[in-house]
Every structure is written in C-alpha cells, then in structure tokens.
Amino acid sequence: MALVLMLPLGYVVVAAATTDLAVWRRLWTTRIPELLLNTLSLSAGVAVVDLILGVSLAWIVTRYRFPGSGIWDWLLMLPLAIPSYVLASAYTHILHRDGTAAHLWRLVAGPDASVFSPFSFAGAVLVLALNTFPFVYLLARSAFQRFNVAFEETARATGAGRLAVFFRVSLPVIRPSLMAGLFLATLYVASDFGAVSLLRFQTFTHAVYQQMTGRFDNAAASCLSLVLVGCAGVFVFGERRFRRQSRFYQTTGRYRPPVPRPCGPAAALLLNGGLLLVFMAAFGLPGLLLIRWTVDAVAAGEVSPGFVGHMWNSLSLSGLTATAAVVCGMPLAYAATRRRTWAGTLCAQGAYTGYVLPGPVAALAVLVVVSHLMPALHGTMLILLLACLVHLLPVALQGMESALQQVTPNLEEAARSLGARPVQSFRRVTLPLVRGGFASAWILVFVQCMKELPASLLLRPAGFDTLAVRIWLEASEELYHLAAPPALLIVVITIPVVLLWSGALAGPGRRDTRADADAADADADGADADAAGATGAPSRAPTGRRFRRSP
Amino acid sequence: MPSVAESPVVLELTNVACAYDAGRPAIQGISFAARRGDVIGLLGPSGCGKTTTLRAIAGFEPVAEGEISINGTPVAAVNRHVPPERRQVGMVFQDYALFPHLTVRENVGFGVRRGPAVDRRRRIDEMLEMTGLTDLARRYPHALSGGQQQRVALARALAPAPVLLLLDEPFSNLDPDMTYRMRGDLLRLLNTTRTTAVLVTHDHEEALGMADTVAVLRHGCLEQCAAPETVYHLPASPFVAECVGQADFIPGAIRDAVVHTPLGNFFVPPDYPGGPEVVVMIRPDDVRIDDAGPWAGTIHSRQFQGADMLYGILLESGDLVHGSAPSTQLLPLDARVRLRIDAAHTVVFDRHAERSRCVCKRDAARGRAPEGIRD
Numbered sequence: 066m067a068l069v070l071m072l073p074l075g076y077v078v079v080a081a082a083t084t085d086l087a088v089w090r091r092l093w094t095t096r097i098p099e100l101l102l103n104t105l106s107l108s109a110g111v112a113v114v115d116l117i118l119g120v121s122l123a124w125i126v127t128r129y130r131f132p133g134s135g136i137w138d139w140l141l142m143l144p145l146a147i148p149s150y151v152l153a154s155a156y157t158h159i160l161h162r163d164g165t166a167a168h169l170w171r172l173v174a175g176p177d178a179s180v181f182s183p184f185s186f187a188g189a190v191l192v193l194a195l196n197t198f199p200f201v202y203l204l205a206r207s208a209f210q211r212f213n214v215a216f217e218e219t220a221r222a223t224g225a226g227r228l229a230v231f232f233r234v235s236l237p238v239i240r241p242s243l244m245a246g247l248f249l250a251t252l253y254v255a256s257d258f259g260a261v262s263l264l265r266f267q268t269f270t271h272a273v274y275q276q277m278t279g280r281f282d283n284a285a286a287s288c289l290s291l292v293l294v295g296c297a298g299v300f301v302f303g304e305r306r307f308r309r310q311s312r313f314y315q316t317t318g319r320y321r322p323p324v325p326r327p328c329g330p331a332a333a334l335l336l337n338g339g340l341l342l343v344f345m346a347a348f349g350l351p352g353l354l355l356i357r358w359t360v361d362a363v364a365a366g367e368v369s370p371g372f373v374g375h376m377w378n379s380l381s382l383s384g385l386t387a388t389a390a391v392v393c394g395m396p397l398a399y400a401a402t403r404r405r406t407w408a409g410t411l412c413a414q415g416a417y418t419g420y421v422l423p424g425p426v427a428a429l430a431v432l433v434v435v436s437h438l439m440p441a442l443h444g445t446m447l448i449l450l451l452a453c454l455v456h457l458l459p460v461a462l463q464g465m466e467s468a469l470q471q472v473t474p475n476l477e478e479a480a481r482s483l484g485a486r487p488v489q490s491f492r493r494v495t496l497p498l499v500r501g502g503f504a505s506a507w508i509l510v511f512v513q514c515m516k517e518l519p520a521s522l523l524l525r526p527a528g529f530d531t532l533a534v535r536i537w538l539e540a541s542e543e544l545y546h547l548a549a550p551p552a553l554l555i556v557v558i559t560i561p562v563v564l565l566w567s568g569a570l571a572g573p574g575r576r577d578t579r580a581d582a583d584a585a586d587a588d589a590d591g592a593d594a595d596a597a598g599a600t601g602a603p604s605r606a607p608t609g610r611r612f613r614r615s616p
Numbered sequence: 617m618p619s620v621a622e623s624p625v626v627l628e629l630t631n632v633a634c635a636y637d638a639g640r641p642a643i644q645g646i647s648f649a650a651r652r653g654d655v656i657g658l659l660g661p662s663g664c665g666k667t668t669t670l671r672a673i674a675g676f677e678p679v680a681e682g683e684i685s686i687n688g689t690p691v692a693a694v695n696r697h698v699p700p701e702r703r704q705v706g707m708v709f710q711d712y713a714l715f716p717h718l719t720v721r722e723n724v725g726f727g728v729r730r731g732p733a734v735d736r737r738r739r740i741d742e743m744l745e746m747t748g749l750t751d752l753a754r755r756y757p758h759a760l761s762g763g764q765q766q767r768v769a770l771a772r773a774l775a776p777a778p779v780l781l782l783l784d785e786p787f788s789n790l791d792p793d794m795t796y797r798m799r800g801d802l803l804r805l806l807n808t809t810r811t812t813a814v815l816v817t818h819d820h821e822e823a824l825g826m827a828d829t830v831a832v833l834r835h836g837c838l839e840q841c842a843a844p845e846t847v848y849h850l851p852a853s854p855f856v857a858e859c860v861g862q863a864d865f866i867p868g869a870i871r872d873a874v875v876h877t878p879l880g881n882f883f884v885p886p887d888y889p890g891g892p893e894v895v896v897m898i899r900p901d902d903v904r905i906d907d908a909g910p911w912a913g914t915i916h917s918r919q920f921q922g923a924d925m926l927y928g929i930l931l932e933s934g935d936l937v938h939g940s941a942p943s944t945q946l947l948p949l950d951a952r953v954r955l956r957i958d959a960a961h962t963v964v965f966d967r968h969a970e971r972s973r974c975v976c977k978r979d980a981a982r983g984r985a986p987e988g989i990r991d
Contacts, residue, residue, distance in 0.1 A: 475713035478676055481700040482707040483727030484776060493726075497717045 073430030073455055074294070074422060080433055081291035084284045092288050096272060100289065104268045104296070107189055107261075108251045114194035115250045116243065117215075118343060125340065127209040130325040131333035137340050138206075139564055144347035145199045146559040148516040148533065150259025150550045153192045154540035155351035157183045187580025189266040194252050195347040200253070201246035208242035209235075214323045241307075248304045255297060256423030258519040258535075263540055269293040270519065273425040275525060283433060288422065288424040297423070355556065358549030366548050369535065375551065379531040382521070383514035386453040388508045390461035391455070391503055398465035403474065424519035427456040432524060444526050452520040457513050461506045465514070468502020469495075505565060514564045515555055621672055623651040626687055626782055626812040627673065632679035634665075634672050641667045643836040643853060649779075650812050650830070652806030655803075657827030657844075658816045659859060665836035666816045670782050670820065674707050674815065675700035687779055706773030707782045711789065712765045714757035720744075721753040727776035739775060746805065747771040763794045768803065770991050774809060781806070781813040817955050820860045832856045854965050862926070864937045865895035867967060875964060878933035879911055882962050890966025900926060901958035905947070909956035913937075915947050929946065931952065 089431075126137055159166050160183040181187050213236070220234045221227075236243075258270040276286035278398055329335065341349075362368050369375070422430060431452040435442045442448050472495055480490035518533045526532065532551035539548035633644035639766035643665035650656050658666040661924035671677045673684055675691065676700060684692040686705065689942045706727075715723055715853060723897040725740045747767040757765060761989075772780055786802070803826055806813055817823050824832050824844040831841040839859075851857035854865060868877035870892040875882040877896055888894075905927065916936060925943040932937055939955060940985040947953060 351974065473711070475709045475711060478674070478700070478773075479707065479709060479713040479715075480675055480726065481676075482703075482705055482782075484701045484704075484729065485727075486699070486701055494715055498715075528637060561899060 073427065073434050074079055075443060076434045077287050077290050077294070077426065077430045080284065080287040084288055088285055089118055089288060091561070092285060096289070097292060097484045100267060100269050100272050101292070103186075103297075104255060104293070105264065106186065107193070107266070107268060110190040110577065111194045111197060111254045112247050112251055112429055114190060114544045115201045115247065118194065118198040119203075119205050119246060120243070121204050122198075122340065122343065123205035125336055127206055128323060128325055129328050129332075129336060131336055132327040132335050133333075134325070137344075137360045140348075141202055141340070142199050142563055143344075143560060145563045145566075146556050147196065147348060148259060148264055148518070148532075148536075148552070148559075149193065149196050149257050150518060150537050150540060151548075151556070152347075153183075153260040153263040153537075154198050154543075154545065154548060154552075155354050156188065156192050157540075157543070158354065159183075159350065160188065166585055171354050182267050186266070189261060189264050191263065192260050192464055193257060197250040197253050197261070198343075198347070201251040204242040204246035204249075205239060208239035209534070212238065219580055222463070244304065244307055248300075251300070252297065255293070255300075256519060258424050259537060263537070266379060270423050270425050272428060273274070274437060274519060277425070277429060277432075283429065287433065290429055294426060295425065318387075324452070325523070328457070352556065354545075355549045355553045358546045361552050362546040362550055365546070367546055369547055371530065371535075372550060375532050375535050376554065377529050379515055379533065382449065382453065385450055386457060386514045387507045387511040389450065389454050390458050390508045391465070394461040394465050395503070396460060396508070398462055398469055400463075402466055402469040411547055422456060424456055424517060425523065428520040428523040430451045430457060431520075446526055446529065447528070448525040449521060449529075452524055453485045453514055453517060456520060457510050460513055461510045463507055464506030465499070465503055468499040471502070509566060512559050517560060588594060623653060623667065624687075625649050626652050626654075627814070628685045628695045629658075629669075629682065630684075631680055631682035632669070632672060632684060634668050634677050635680045637921055641836055643833070644681070646682070646833075646838050648838065648841045649828070650814065650833050652812055653807075653810045653829045653983040654812055655806060656814045656829045656831060657823035658814060658833060659818070659820060659823040659830055660833035660839075661818060661859075664833040666818075666833050667784055668825075668836075669833070670707075670784055670816050674705050674782055675703050684988065685821075691738045704762050704776070704778050705780045706776065706778035706783060707803070708766075708784065708786050710772050710785045712769040713763055714758075714772075715756055715766055719753065720749055720755050720757070720760070722755065723768055724749070724771045724775050726772060726909070733823045743771040743775045746808070762790050763798060764789065766798060767801075768920075770805065774805070778808075779812065781811050783813060783815045785816055787819075789819075795822075802826070808829070824860060830860070832858075832859050846924070850963060851897070854895065854897070857963070859989075862900050863940050864898045864935075864967070866898055866937065868894050868896055868933050878931050878935055879937070880887060882964070886966055888964055891968060893967040894964050895967050897963040897965065898937050898959070899959065902957055902962075903929070903937055904956050905929075905941050905953050906956050907954050909954040911955050911957075913953055913955060915949050915951045915953060918947070918949060919977060927953075929955065 078275065122137075122141055126141070159168065160181070162182075183192070196353060214240055216234050216502055218229050220230045242536060255268075256270060257268075258274060261271045269292065273286045273289050275295070276282045276289065319375045431448060435448050435451070474500070476494050477490050480494045481487070485493060516533055517531075518537055521531045521534050522537065525531070530538075536548045536552050536555075539545070627650040628705040629649070630647050632646040633641050635641040641829075646665075646669055648656065658669060660666050668677060672679055672692065673686075678697055678727075679692040679694065681694065683690050686703060690696060691703050715726065718726065718976055721740060721744065724743050725736065728736045728739050730736075741750075744753055747770060749764070749767055749771060752760065752764060752768075757768065766789075770786075783802075787798055790798060799822065805811075815823070815826060824847070827844060829841060830847045832839045832845050832847065836854050840847055840856045844860075846857060848860050850930065851860065851863075854863075856862040857865075866879055868875040868882070870876075870884055873884050875884055875894055875896060879896075879898070882958070883894055911930040911931065913931045915927055916930040919928075920943060921940075923943060924940040926938055926940050927947065928936055931955045937955075941947075
C-alpha cells in the first residue's frame, strides 16, 4: 500500500537520474541557481515576517485583556481560509498601478509616488506571509497559553527586565512551537503554486509547471522536482530531528499558566487597531473585495454558466479523495501507532513522502508512473484522483494518527482481557473513540482538495474544470468578477474547517491535563528508578516502553 | 486465609522468559504457582519485569521460553499462544483503562456477553452492588473520583467471573488514605468471590499486607518467592531484605564457626554455604536502645514515623544501623546511646557473592531457615 504511494516519488527520482547529463547541465547553468535562490529567499522572507507577526499577535492575545480580545483569538485564524491564489489576485488588484492603494498613497506622498508592484519579491512575500502567519500565530498562542509563568518570575527575581525576560526566557522556551509553526509555513510556501504563478514569481513549483505545460519537457521537470524534493526532504528530516530533541524544552508536571494583564482604554484602542490592521490586510480586505465582485457579477448576470457544473466537479473530486484518503489511511495509521514493527513504520513513513511532494510534483510523478504502467488511464478522472491522494494522504494520516494516539493501547487490551476478539475490540472500543478524529481528517482532506490547484490544472480530464481551476484561469486574465463567486464559495466552505482544525491543533484543555498527568506519572517513574539505583538496582530495563502512551 | 493445600492450582508459571529484543530478556526463569483463592504479590523496583510477567500471564506478551498454565491448561509456551480474550483472565490496569465512551454500567457489562439478557443484567447489578457503584451506574468515567474509577475497573474485571484476576499497581494513582481503605475492600472482595489474584506492586507494605505469597523480582529474575513473613525475616538475598523493609548490613568475619561483628558474635547458620567474609542483616526492630546495652553509638539521624521513631545510629566502627523506638521518648541528634541486639533470628550473607539466585516454592522456603543464634 505505502509502496504504491511511494512509487511516484521513486519514478521521479529515476526519471531525473536517467535524464541526459546535457539537460542537467543546461538546467544547472540556466535555471537552478535562480530558482533555488528565489525559493529559499522567498521562504526565508516569509518566515521572518511570519515570525514577527505570529509571535507579537500571539503575545498580545494571550498576555493582555482588553475589550474584544476574545474575538481576535479566532478571527486571526481566518486568513488560512483564503487560498493563496485568491489572496494573490486580490493583491494584484489592490496594488495595481491604478488601484485604490496607489490613489491613497499618491494623496499622502505626492503625485509621483508609487506603491511597490505585486509582481515582485516583495509582493510574493507580502501575499504568502499574510496567508501563512496564522500557522506561527496558532502554535505560538497555544505555547504561550501553556507557558509556565514560574520561568518568567524566576528570571525577574534574578534581576532581568521585562524585555530581557521576553527575549531570554519566554521566546527560547516556546522555541519548539515556533519551529513547528515555521515548518508548516515554510513547507506551504515552498510547495505553493497558486500565488507565485499569479504573481509571476519564479520558484521551483512554478518552473515545474511551466516545463510540463509550456515545453512538454517532463525530463527537465523531473530534474527540477528532484532538487525541490531533495530540499524539502532535508527540511522535513531536520524538523523531525529537532522535534525529537525539543522534548526537553516542554514544561512538565504542574504549572501556573499566565494571567492576562488588563489594559487601559488607550492601550486597548491601540491593540485593537493593530490587530484590525493585520486582520483586514490578510482577510478583511480580500474578503470584502470578493463580496463586491460577486455582487457586481450577479448584478450584471455575468456568473459563469458552468458554475454549478464546476462546483459539482470540485465536490465530487474532493469527496472521493477524502474518502479514499481515510480508507487507505486507516490501516496505515493503525500500523504506525500500534504495531511497532519495521514494516509498520516503513508504511507510515512511506505515506508521508506525499509531504515533500508539492502539487505540481505530485501531478508530475503520478503522470510519469501512469504513462509508464497504465497509459490507458491518461486523461481520466482516476489519474487526478491518484495525484490528489498521494498529495493529501499525509494530511489524513496525521489527523488519524493523533486520534489513535489519544486511545491508549490499554483500552484495547482491557477489551481483549474481557473476552473481545481483536476485531470486536476495534469496533466496540477503538472506533467509537476515534470516529470524531477520523471525521475531521476526512473534512480536512476534503477542504484541502477543494483548494487544490496545480494537480487539477495539470491532470484534469478534458472539460473537467474545478472551482479552483476556474478561479486561477479567470484571475490570470484579471477577470476578477468571474473569479470571485467560486472563490467566495471556497472561502465560505473553508472557514468552519479552519476553526475546527485550529481548535484541534491548539488542543482543548481536557486533553492537556491528561497529558500533564502522564508527564507526572513519568516523573514518578523516574523517582522510582532513582530509588532503585540507591538500593543497588540501577538499570531500568525497557519493560515500560510499550505500556505508556507516546507523548 | 482461604488458601488450603488441597485447593487446585489455578496458575502455574514454569521457567518463563519474555524478551522484547532477542538476546535481552525482560524476564527469565520465572516459576511460581497459585492455588485457588491465593493472592500472589509481585514485588520489585521499576523495570524489574513484574509488569512484563503480568502481561505475559494476560497474554499481551508472547513467551520466549517456558510455559504458563491456567487451570491446568497450557495457555502460553514457545509455539503456543492462546489470545487474551480466551484466557478468562481479568485485568485491572494501572491507569484503569476505563472506556471513556461508556457509562459505568456499560463498562462493567462490557465483558458480560453470554447468557440470556436477564442473567446478564443480574450479574451486572450484583457487581455494581458489591463494589458500591449502584448509584453511579449512569455516570461516565470522567465524572468519577480516582477511587470510584478504581472500583469500576475492579467490577469490570470481575464481572465475567474470571478464573484469575491480574492487578497492575492498582493503588498507585490513589492518595495514601484512599489506598489504605481500598486495600481492605479489595481483600474482602477477593475473599468473597474466592478469586485468585496476582498483584503487581513496588510498595512492600502493600505486598506484605495483602499477599499470601510474595515474589520478589530483580533484573527480570525471581529472587525469592515465599510467604510474607519468610521474605521479611529470612530474605534470600540482601536485595530482598532491602526490598521488603529497612535493613542494615553489618560486616563480619567467620572464625571458628562464629561470625565476629562490631555488634557482637553470631553463630553461623548451619546451612550457610558462602565464604568467611560476611554481612549480618539487622532490622530496626532487632535494635533496642538501652542504657544497659553492650554497644555504644551516636544518634545520626531521626525520622518520626507516627507510633515509632526511626533512629540512625552510628557505631564506633563507623557502621550505621537503624533502630526503632517508641516515639514518646525523644533522643536529640548526636546524643550518645547504648544498644543491644534483640533478634529472634539473624540472617547472614556472603559479602562477595553478587547475589544468590534462589527460585523456590513457598513451602520449601519455610524449611530452609538460615537461623542464626545470638551470642
């Protein structure tokens, strides 16, 4: 199963490796340095902006109490509901030479002043940072909420000022969460296709797409893909390593959470103003634009006649992909969380290769495989479905694995000892407990698939346009009123899912206390081991390792 | 104590070994048996293999060597593995593992699947009644206190009338007061239902107080398996001696069939097998602080324990012994005291033997008493 999913990646590697050296040399001298520089600098630029925005917003929301502070908590998540290509098209309009922003700016700075062009590095950073800062914000927020204030108080007691405490204690302590947030954001940027293609910024994903469509040169596309996948692989591997080490930073046992400080009216106005500014830039303004264009389009009777058909295409593709992802993911997730055999681990890790396969690369990979093995499938819905599955299975797997991890193996063992066969124990105990988690995994894949652009663009059967494809096609022609209605629909469908997902990621209180109890348990065990050491039995055989929930 | 010699053997482990990684056994050579109604206490520090033993009996760990029989039927051997659901073994997990999506009643009824509905309902009612949970039957586990959760776990394990009940540190998540009450309740429940039980614990008071037979494990091996009194008074090794309570080891040497120590001379027990360099085990209740005593020392530490006061006494030889005295009289630190040793029997170990591996049945242990007589 997992091998099947790894097959596309393998094919890309093989295709790239067997490519003529001349092609490599040509790419190396002409494209790769530029693409590498662009992709890396874009990721780095976005990461810096994300870090500043995410940390400061999270700090304001968790540490200050002012009228309206409760709403921002979730309003700041909403930018995730806007697909990058929609945000990009909104900003190409806003920052247009004759757009509103330019007019306003000229009133302030004189008639010759001009705003920066959206079709630039700055434009791409702006759009993608506004699109991805919620990842960092969300993880920083939950880290600050679970922060042990005793650390800060200890630092203050030793004579460090407020600012010093923030930079020397608060930030370093939540470093693992920040890294996780930046990881999500950076992976998003590196695999983004919609925004960079609309902003005509050359990154690897964009170049792969151009090689495949403009030149029909799958060999060159494979080479570029390999470089991108290699970078992503190094990045993912590094993050995993870091996460394994970072466990030492987490606060364990009982702790005192921070109490937000109340603010005066002036400070409240200032904070609300700042938050509003970010929110409007990332969600409010594009949202209002979409609504205005949609209203215009409806009033002018210009809504595309195929709208219902496109919607149906999107819904059916997403539904099929989500169902397939959950069905395929179930045994894989179970193997990864329960059976600690090498085969199980391999299966799960193999399925995660989809992580390092950005949309265009997944499409290319599936295309290469299918044209080698089953050319008959060319141009059918199945090949598109397969690409979406390879690309989105990790999303489903992650949700399902964490749902399964919440169920301690003890519960299944208790069921077994009470006379239930393995199948019965799964049906009567495990399934009822993970049903919610599996359902949200389905919904997540569904929504991601609704937004999915490059694979659909590359592999769709003739006439099978999805909403995302229509938005992109219209937006690249700057026909905004045609692009707006489907974009608005996607945003509206995505909003509840974003809120659900952010809730799951931040973790509700009850689960936290459970985890803390576990940590306390582990501590008690450690103390036991010490006592054992004192009585002359220092070695702690690994008997405990399979009975405890993995953290 | 309901255990009579004629009761049938319910559980028998013969030379059992389990290994997570081949070549590094988590437990090995474990043999013991339990008759109907017996409570076996598996005692040892963390990582000694007691939980592994329990899980092997339950069927959650395969056996690498040896054999486990329940009610005379082999359930686990090298090429034989009866799955847990067919072993008729009830298990109470350390974290109780209550099904969070089921009510107390549904939890208790989970394993009661056979027979007509009326009988099943009656059985569940009976178990709820017996554990005092009738009023809580409609609650969900998260709305119960620790002690209540523990009773649900117990009722759930006992409801299918298992031939054997396994308890994995059942009191470790309760506060001490509650633990004390629950121990009594559990013992009563086991007695009324005549259930055979294996209890894993790292608390020697719990093991000594509840079990008919205490099995002490160390590094995956059975160090001693005997009645609680035997394990306490005649431990098979220094490790066992320390495992079941405070013990001091005073070095001595054998000359002319007598052990010479800073606390006087002792006869060498007749069956003592080791070399001439030995240690003598002294328990705090063997040490009497008495102005007329023959030995001198200074009070080095003091620990109030309620009824008793535990004194650490530094001898002139530099050795430390602990002695308990009634807490009504207080001796200050660094006070000079006199002591005498007042033991019914003393135990002698070879100072150089790393440990004596001793796997024995309870009755055998009783006869083999390394009795020492005070000089």
